[in-house]
Structures are given as C-alpha cells and as structure tokens.
Amino acid sequence: MGKFNLVVEAYPDLKANENMMQLSEELTSTENKVAFSRQAFNDSVTAYNEFRQSFPPIFFASAFGHPTDANLLIMEDSAEIQAAPKVSF
Amino acid sequence: MNFFELQDQAHKKTWLLIALFSVAVLCIIGLTVALITASFWGFGQSTSVNHAAGIQPMQWGSITKTAVGVIAVIACVIIYKHLQLSQGGSHVAEMLGGRPIEQGTNNANEQQLLNVVEEMAIAAGLPVPPVYVLEETTINAFAAGFNESDAVLGVTRGTLERLSRDQIQGIIGNEFSHVLPGDMRLNLHLIAVLASIIFISQTGTLALYSTSRSRSKSRGGLPVLSIGIGLLVIGSIGTFFGSVIKSAVSRQREYLADASAVQYTRNPDGIADALKVIGSGVGSNMASPSASECSHMFFGDALFLRAFGFLSTHPP
Numbered sequence: 001m002g003k004f005n006l007v008v009e010a011y012p013d014l015k016a017n018e019n020m021m022q023l024s025e026e027l028t029s030t031e032n033k034v035a036f037s038r039q040a041f042n043d044s045v046t047a048y049n050e051f052r053q054s055f056p057p058i059f060f061a062s063a064f065g066h067p068t069d070a071n072l073l074i075m076e077d078s079a080e081i082q083a084a085p086k087v088s089f
Numbered sequence: 090m091n092f093f094e095l096q097d098q099a100h101k102k103t104w105l106l107i108a109l110f111s112v113a114v115l116c117i118i119g120l121t122v123a124l125i126t127a128s129f130w131g132f133g134q135s136t137s138v139n140h141a142a143g144i145q146p147m148q149w150g151s152i153t154k155t156a157v158g159v160i161a162v163i164a165c166v167i168i169y170k171h172l173q174l175s176q177g178g179s180h181v182a183e184m185l186g187g188r189p190i191e192q193g194t195n196n197a198n199e200q201q202l203l204n205v206v207e208e209m210a211i212a213a214g215l216p217v218p219p220v221y222v223l224e225e226t227t228i229n230a231f232a233a234g235f236n237e238s239d240a241v242l243g244v245t246r247g248t249l250e251r252l253s254r255d256q257i258q259g260i261i262g263n264e265f266s267h268v269l270p271g272d273m274r275l276n277l278h279l280i281a282v283l284a285s286i287i288f289i290s291q292t293g294t295l296a297l298y299s300t301s302r303s304r305s306k307s308r309g310g311l312p313v314l315s316i317g318i319g320l321l322v323i324g325s326i327g328t329f330f331g332s333v334i335k336s337a338v339s340r341q342r343e344y345l346a347d348a349s350a351v352q353y354t355r356n357p358d359g360i361a362d363a364l365k366v367i368g369s370g371v372g373s374n375m376a377s378p379s380a381s382e383c384s385h386m387f388f389g390d391a392l393f394l395r396a397f398g399f400l401s402t403h404p405p
Contacts, residue, residue, distance in 0.1 A: 029201075036209070
C-alpha cells in the first residue's frame with residue numbers, strides 16, 4: 001500500500017513536469033518565431049539595399065521608384081528582447 | 090569567409106556546372122544525329138549506286154530530318170519525366186513511407202519538430218510545409234515538391250529522438266534552402282535531361298536485341314546493328330558524365346544549403362553538431378526501397394555511394 005501511495009503522490013509532480021516542458025517548448029518556439037521574423041525582415045532589407053546599390057540597378061533605381069535604401073528594423077530595447085523570459089512558479 | 094560569400098560561391102559553381110551539363114547534352118545529341126545519319130546514309134550508298142549524283146542535297150536533308158527526329162524524341166522523354174516527377178511532394182513522402190504529423194500531436198518530439206519547422210519557415214520567408222515522419226532509426230531528412238507551395242518536409246524518427254533542438258533546427262534550415270525557388274526545380278530538370286540520355290542507351294540496347302532476334306532476315310540488319318551499338322556507347326558515356334555532373338551540382342547545392350541554414354538559424358553549431366552526430370556512426374542510410382530514386386533530396390547521403398567520391402550526392 002505504501003508503494004501505491006508513492007505512485008499517487010508522485011503523479012501530480014510528473015504531470016506538472018510534463019506541462020512545464022511543454023510550456024518551455026512553447027516559450028522557446030514563440031521567442032524564436034519573433035526573433036526569426038525580425039531576422040528575415042532584416043535579411044530582406046539587406047538584400048534589397050545591396051541590389052539597389054549594385055552596378056546596373058543604381059542608375060535606374062530612382063527612376064523606377066526606389067530612391068532610398070530601406071531601413072533595418074532596430075529595437076531600442078534590444079538587450080531586453082535578447083534575454084529569454086524566466087519561467088518560475 | 091561568411092555565409093553570404095559562401096552562398097555566392099556555391100551559386101557561381103552551380104551555374105558553371107549547368108553550362109558544362111548543357112554542353113555535354115548538346116554533344117550527345119550531335120553524336121547521335123551524326124551516328125544515325127552516317128549509318129543510314131552509308132548503307133544507302135553501298136546498296137544503290139544511282140544515289141551518287143545527288144549525294145550533297147540528300148545528305149543535308151537527311152541530317153536535318155534526323156536531327157529534328159532525335160531532338161523531338163529527347164523532348165518527349167524530358168516532358169514525360171517532368172510530368173511524372175511533378176506530382177507534388179506529398180506523393181514522394183508517401184512513396185518513402187512517411188506519415189504526416191497533425192497539428193496538436195501528443196508526442197513532445199513531434200510537437201517540437203512542428204514548432205521548429207514553423208520557425209524556419211518564418212526565417213526563410215516561405216509558407217509552412219506539411220511535415221512527414223519516416224519510421225527509420227537513422228538520421229536523415231528531405232524536402233520534396235515541385236515548387237514552394239506543394240513542398241513537404243520529411244524527417245526520420247531517429248532525427249527526432251537523437252538530436253537536440255538546435256541540431257534539428259540546423260537540419261530543417263538546410264532543407265528549407267532546398268525548398269527555395271530554383272533548387273528543387275533545378276534538380277527536376279537535371280533528372281529529366283539525364284533520363285533522356287539514359288533513354289538513348291536503352292534504345293541502343295533495344296535495337297541490338299531486336300537485330301539479334303531477326304538475324305535470319307538480314308536485310309536492313311546492318312544499319313540497325315551499328316546504330317544499336319553506337320547508341321549504346323553514346324548513351325552510356327553520356328549517362329556516366331551526366332551523373333558525374335549532376336552529383337557535382339548536387340554537392341554545390343548542399344554547400345549552399347548549409348550556408349543558408351546558418352543564415353536562417355544564425356547558429357553554425359547546430360548544423361555542424363548534427364553533421365558530426367551523423368558522421369560519428371549513427372549513419373544516414375535509408376532502408377526504404379524507393380530511397381535510391383530520391384537520393385538527391387536527402388540531408389545526408391541516403392545511399393552508400395561514399396566509396397565513389399565523384400558519384401556522391403553530398404559533400405563528405
């Protein structure tokens with residue numbers, strides 16, 4: 001009977017642990033999605049600017065409505081964004 | 090050298106190889122035309138003497154006709170192979186025995202994989218493809234499909250169980266580079282053209298076979314026999330060089346994909362560690378019988394061709 005009790009008592013802990021793992025996975029994924037969106041945007045901007053300034057396009061860019069470089073997405077609080085959120089209960 | 094420069098380098102080498110491939114195919118077509126005209130015309134000359142006066146116009150007319158015929162046949166084979174191959178990625182995944190992962194799966198590994206795929210789709214700026222799991226214990230992954238909208242990703246069970254999140258991310262980033270416009274289509278064109286060269290040697294074999302059976306009626310047997318041998322030789326040489334060039338292209342695309350994986354994840358350790366795990370004896374060979382047709386699509390070498398370095402579809 002003692003053994004049975006142990007199993008029952010251990011069960012909520014186990015379940016919480018699994019939920020915690022799911023939660024941390026979701027947090028990681030969401031963090032990554034935000035970071036990758038920002039990164040994809042900045043990569044595209046860089047590619048656009050590089051192409052705009054390359055040899056033949058630089059002469060025609062303004063005429064076709066691309067007079068200026070696009071701006072990179074820069075966050076003023078990037079240090080805070082970089083830090084992963086802490087999970088504690 | 091950073092990953093953008095590495096990508097540029099791989100692009101340049103690819104186009105060089107494509108040019109080489111085109112030249113090789115044109116040479117093969119030219120040789121075939123020359124062979125067929127030579128044997129038919131040579132045979133016609135030896136049997137009928139009164140052709141002698143009209144040789145020049147006859148010769149050019151028959152060369153043009155043969156050339157048109159050969160090119161038409163090759164075009165038919167290429168189009169047929171295209172139709173056969175462009176059935177969409179899910180077809181390939183199911184042929185390999187893959188099972189699609191549903192949204193909201195209970196398996197933690199599968200959920201993690203779905204999340205990683207979504208992340209990489211965002212990083213690459215592509216729609217999220219359906220994901221298939223192959224029940225194999227080795228580590229491998231593939232991307233299949235004609236364009237980015239019907240692409241699918243397939244990952245083996247071994248990958249999910251043996252690799253960490255960062256390593257899986259590296260592999261998925263690598264596969265996404267293959268989904269990008271151009272890469273899978275390039276592969277498809279190469280396979281289709283290669284199939285037409287293989288078809289030449291198959292025709293040669295068929296011609297040889299049919300002459301050996303109808304040897305008794307020896308009328309017309311000689312040109313067919315010589316064409317058969319000629320086609321077989323040309324086709325075999327063509328297939329050999331075609332395969333070598335195709336494998337070289339494949340390796341360049343793989344370097345490009347590795348550089349792109351680093352661009353998407355900004356984490357060179359992930360993919361490097363994944364490759365180390367594969368290299369450390371877990372292996373990437375696939376057990377599925379259909380794997381050989383699709384070897385070019387995989388993350389690691391699906392077949393045991395490493396012994397022949399120049400035929401390997403992936404860099405060592």
